[in-house]
Amino acid sequence: MTRHTPHFIQTHRSDSHDEREDVVAGLSRMPAQASPKHFYDRLGSHLFDAITELPEYYPTRTEAAIFTAHGQAMADEIGHGSTFIDLGAGNCAKAARLLPLLMPSRYVAVDISADYLRDALRKLQGEHPALDILGLGLDFSRSPALPEGVLSAADRPVFFYPGSSIGNFTPAEASSFLHGIRAQASGGGLLIGVDLVKPREVLEAAYDDALGVTAAFNLNLLRNLNRAAGTDFDPRQWRHLAFFNQRESRIEMHLEAREALSVSWSTGSRRFERGEKLHTENSYKYTVPSFTHALERAGFRSVKHWASADGWFALFWARA
Numbered sequence: 680m681t682r683h684t685p686h687f688i689q690t691h692r693s694d695s696h697d698e699r700e701d702v703v704a705g706l707s708r709m710p711a712q713a714s715p716k717h718f719y720d721r722l723g724s725h726l727f728d729a730i731t732e733l734p735e736y737y738p739t740r741t742e743a744a745i746f747t748a749h750g751q752a753m754a755d756e757i758g759h760g761s762t763f764i765d766l767g768a769g770n771c772a773k774a775a776r777l778l779p780l781l782m783p784s785r786y787v788a789v790d791i792s793a794d795y796l797r798d799a800l801r802k803l804q805g806e807h808p809a810l811d812i813l814g815l816g817l818d819f820s821r822s823p824a825l826p827e828g829v830l831s832a833a834d835r836p837v838f839f840y841p842g843s844s845i846g847n848f849t850p851a852e853a854s855s856f857l858h859g860i861r862a863q864a865s866g867g868g869l870l871i872g873v874d875l876v877k878p879r880e881v882l883e884a885a886y887d888d889a890l891g892v893t894a895a896f897n898l899n900l901l902r903n904l905n906r907a908a909g910t911d912f913d914p915r916q917w918r919h920l921a922f923f924n925q926r927e928s929r930i931e932m933h934l935e936a937r938e939a940l941s942v943s944w945s946t947g948s949r950r951f952e953r954g955e956k957l958h959t960e961n962s963y964k965y966t967v968p969s970f971t972h973a974l975e976r977a978g979f980r981s982v983k984h985w986a987s988a989d990g991w992f993a994l995f996w997a998r999a
């Protein structure tokens with residue numbers, strides 16, 4: 680048996696000047712906006728992990744239950760010997776559960792957080808010594824294009840995008856993301872987790888839990904903006920807000936000013952009136968027909984899905 684060691688390519692280096700400009704541009708808008716990518720420093724990643732353990736946050740455990748019930752059926756559809764490309768792999772836990780069923784010939788794990796990924800891949804390689812593993816430290820949120828040379832004609836690419844992360848894109852961004860994946864997945868396909876529309880009370884509780892973990896996750900973004908852009912936000916002056924916008928079919932998260940205040944940075948400042956909001960995240964909820972349609976519009980075919988018994992979450996498999 681050939682014993683492999685994980686290879687690693689790091690392409691993402693954030694440019695701190697561009698980052699500052701982006702933050703300031705968002706703060707200067709009416710209403711103010713910040714990119715949800717600023718949730719995820721080390722503390723933010725831990726807070727997100729804690730969210731996934733909350734009784735109110737159903738997506739993670741519902742998706743896991745679908746894998747348990749239907750993992751074998753998914754593997755039967757997908758087939759063995761693929762190149763399995765895990766987008767936003769994180770600690771690689773979701774893929775690790777599927778590897779014994781899918782038996783891919785290569786595993787390509789992609790994540791913006793390169794150090795976290797490197798550690799996870801070392802551990803995974805220990806458990807799968809014969810698997811050819813490649814780690815890619817890159818930010819694929821703007822474009823899902825893999826660096827040239829990662830895929831060859833010998834690969835049958837199967838992209839994996841679980842956790843309903845697609846919900847954090849606008850419909851236009853989701854559409855270009857799906858087109859981008861389809862263009863690279865010839866002969867393979869996409870396995871993707873999608874959160875579905877459900878009663879408002881269930882949705883709103885999932886994003887405004889009783890312990891206030893999601894509130895802390897949202898407020899932590901202010902500390903990250905201070906670090907990234909030199910702003911002087913005081914989280915104590917802000918309140919977490921989450922509600923379902925039915926017309927747009929999305930949960931919106933905002934931070935609302937508890938009092939009139941002003942935020943400064945090296946080249947300017949912005950005043951917020953009491954009750955004025957900073958929009959921090961959208962989490963779109965689909966229906967089975969609306970997401971099937973989105974996949975088909977992006978050029979995928981033979982779309983299949985496995986939904987949870989309560990109809991709250993679904994995994995879709997679409998051939999490219």
Ligand code: AVI
Pocket residue numbers: 730738842843844845846847885886893960961962
């Ligand atoms: C990462 N993403 C799919 C989560 C979601 O449900 O939209 C982020 C999140 N925001 C608040 N809670 C969880």
